[in-house]
Amino acid sequence: MFKFYKILFLNILFFSTLIVISSYSWLSMWMGLEINLLSILPLMANPKNLYPSEAAMKYFITQTLASLILLFSILLSMNMKEFLPQNSSNMLILIINSSLFLKAGAAPFHAWFPEVIEGLNWENCLLMMTWQKIAPMMILIHNLNMFFYLSWIILISSILSGIYGLNQTSLRKILAYSSINHIAWMLSSMLNFKLIWLLYFNIYVILVFNLIMIFKYFNIYYMNQLNLIFNSNKLLNFLFMANFLSLGGLPPFLGFLPKWLTIMNLTSNQFYSLTLILIISTLITLFFYIRLTFSSFLLMKVELIFKSSIIGNFWFFSFNFISLAGLLTYAMIPNFF
Incomplete structure (x- = not known):
């Protein structure tokens, strides 16, 4: 049963992000981020979470530190002439x-x-990997001035997420490092054409929602539990495989479209080295995605007699249809982008 306080704090969480997006001043943006932080902490206090107190404490300390740094830089910018040299705007932007x-x-x-992410259940993981990224990225969109610093963040995010994701057995950590890799792609999509970021983020939300819906239904958190999906139904098995490959950006799935547009945008603006490293890091993430789905389409498996009720779910089929047939739909629209 969905409790009243969860509905209350979930609404506050959504409205706090809208406050950040619609703000005209740094102080109101900071207030929206603080409201966002205080509203998600009660949602983490869930008995279904693995380590609710530890996850909430780590998240609170990290976000509080980031908010303090942001507020400190805002106050410095207001008193720049008194405390800082004349040419210190780049340092403030960096902070x-x-x-x-x-x-x-x-x-x-x-x-x-x-x-x-490791200490949360799948509902909270979905919030952390999707909605909680909107507010800081919307502020970043209006504050992208240091291209050299941003390029290094993109490179480090793409390379480290691929390397750290190779030896993980927890599906939550695999999706977390996948999210860091997608953050690198989203930041690179912001460089010249902001509309690509919006398309990328929406497609990423659809793909992560599809996977988390499957994991939540079967109560799966680790790789050795994936036989529950592989043995349940052939169609569900195919959808699981296709969503992971789409998340990795493999054509002809929908996840290929935003990466394709990002690559076109980067190459047209002569970011050749950055594009090459992003593609190589995506190949590393595709490796551990294929490792997850390897047994689903190459090895023999036993199918259970009973049918899973999730197969008859209309919304489940609708989101997966968008994920699988979306690229074909976009290809049929003339002069798209």
């Missing part, structure tokens, strides 16, 4: 962006993110 990268979980400020 502000670093605090926002810490809030979003981009590498090298990422160490808290997989640890917090």
Whole structure:
């Protein structure tokens, strides 16, 4: 049963992000981020979470540190002439962006993110990997001035997420490092054309929602439990495989579209080295995605007699249809982008 206080704090969580998006001043943005932080903490206090207190404490300390750095840089910018040299705007932008990268979980400020995700249930993981990324990224969109610093954040996020994800057996940590890799792609999509970021984020939300719906239904958290999916139904098995490959950006699935547009945008603006490293890091993430789905389409398996009720779910089929047939739909629209 969905409790009243969860509905209350969930609404506050959504409205706090809208406050950040619609703000005209740094102080109101900071207030929206603080309300966002205080509203998600009660949602983490869930008996179904693995380590609710530890995850909430790690998240609170990290986000409070990022908020303090952001507030400190805002106060410095207001009194720049008194305390700082004349040409110090680049340093303030670097401090502000670093605090926002810490809030979003981009590498090298990422160490808290997989640890917090590991202690949460799938509903909270979905919130952390999707909705909680909107507010800091919307502030970053309006504050992208230091391209050299941003390029290093993109490179470190893409490389570290691929390397750290290779030896993981927890599905929550695999999705967490996958989220860090997608943050690198989203940041690179912001460089010149902001609409690509919006498309990328929406497609990422659809793909993560599809996977988390499957994991939540079967109560799966680790790789050795995946036989529950593989042996339940052939169609569900195929949808699981297709969503993971789509999350990795493999054509002809929908996840390939935003990466394709991002690559076109980067190459047209002569970011060739950055594009090459992003593609190589995505191949590393595709490796551990294929390792998860390897037994689903190459090895023999036993199918259970009874049918799973999730197969008859209309919304489940609708989101998976968007995920699988979305790229074909976009290809049929003339002069798209």
